[in-house]
Amino acid sequence: MTTLLIAEHDNRTLSGETAKALTAAKALGAKVHVLVAGEGASAVASQAAGLDGVAKVLLADGAALAHHLAEPLAALIAELAKSYDAVVGPATASIKNALPRAAALLDVMQVSDVSAVIAPDTFERPIYAGSAVERVRSSDKIKVLTVRTSAFVAAGEAGSPAPIEQVAAAADPAVSRFVSDEVSHSERPDLTGAKIVVSGGRALGSKERFDEVMLPLADKLGAAVGASRAAVDAGYAPNDWQVGQTGKVVAPDLYVACGISGAIQHLAGMKDSKVIVAINKDGDAPILAVADYALVGDVFTLVPELTGKL
Incomplete structure (x- = not known):
């Protein structure tokens, strides 16, 4: 049995999510080949080749794959998948966009x-928000x-890198085109890969208070910043900070939830964290x-006090 693992990357750096998905692919009891699809992504292929358990890396390089549009990537996956028993990818935004299309093309x-x-x-x-x-x-036949x-x-x-093999990109269906992207840049760790995450909820009351209370704590801990869906919907934090079933799923070593009641969709995104600290004035909050x-008390008192003692 041989598995094709789809790499998540930005054409320069292999995402840490790929190494985690590799562990799942290896659990299938199969040889694992990694597909790196992009443009100018040879450095990513070299990084993938250095992971333990990778038998071979397939590098597909082409302009149509530069921005990871779903249709050309799905066409490539469907073409290659016919030689494999399983196709695996991390549940990231770009791969969740492409793999269902590939499955439909394969009729599985x-x-x-x-x-x-x-x-x-x-x-x-x-299922049911993790409950x-x-x-x-x-x-x-193909999983x-x-x-x-x-x-x-x-x-x-x-111990030694796997071989890298060039493969041709599939024909571009040309049903979508890349227009632009807007990427937020931060010196803080990426939310999905951070070892420490601090998250704020609607109880913080405004974007100004959210920034005033949460950001100093994150900076003291070297943490990524997250937010509940309610806080994001209220405009306190950007969409890419949302933790939960409809946001990002995280499992850091330490998760600090401030002013978050613990709606089931939020718990689904963080309950696998190693250590969870909750700061809330409601002693009966689900979180x-x-x-x-x-810590039961006012976040506007407890969080600054905690930050000051770090």
Whole structure:
């Protein structure tokens, strides 16, 4: 059995999510080939080749793949997948955009957000915002999986790099085109890969108070900043800071939730964190039920005091 793992990258750097998805791919009991699709992405291919458990790296280089548009990437995956038993990718925005299209082209089902590999044809995935776990057995000849990377540890480095093979890009369906992108830049760690995350909720009251209370704490801890959906919807924080079922799923070593009540969709995005600290004035807030440590009180008093003592 051989698995094709789709690499997540920005044409320069391999995402840490790929190494976590590699652990899931290896659990299928198969040889793993990694597909690096992009433009000028040879450095990414070299990084992928250095991961433990990679048998071969396939490098597809072309202008149509430069911006990871879903249609040309899906066409390439579908063409290559016919030689594999499974296609796996981390559940990131770009891969969740492309893999369902590839599955449709292959006329197979996709198993999304896999959190455990039980057997080569049997997987577990969270449902109902993480309040239940579903076990799925697929009878498709080619398994197509997206992986919830917070459930897997990252693969380490190999003793020697795997070979890199050039493959041709598939014909571009030309049904979409890249116009522009707007990327936020920050000196803080990336939210999905950070070891420490501090998140604020609607209780912070305004963007100004959110920044005043949360950002100094994040800077003291060297943490990424997250937010609840309510805080994002209220305009306190940008969309890419949202943690939860409809945002980003995180599992840092330390998660600090400030003024977040703990709606089920938020818990689905952070409950796998190693240590959870909740700061909330409501002693009956749902988030306290999953917290390892709780501070009951006013966030506008407790968070600045905590920041000052760090």
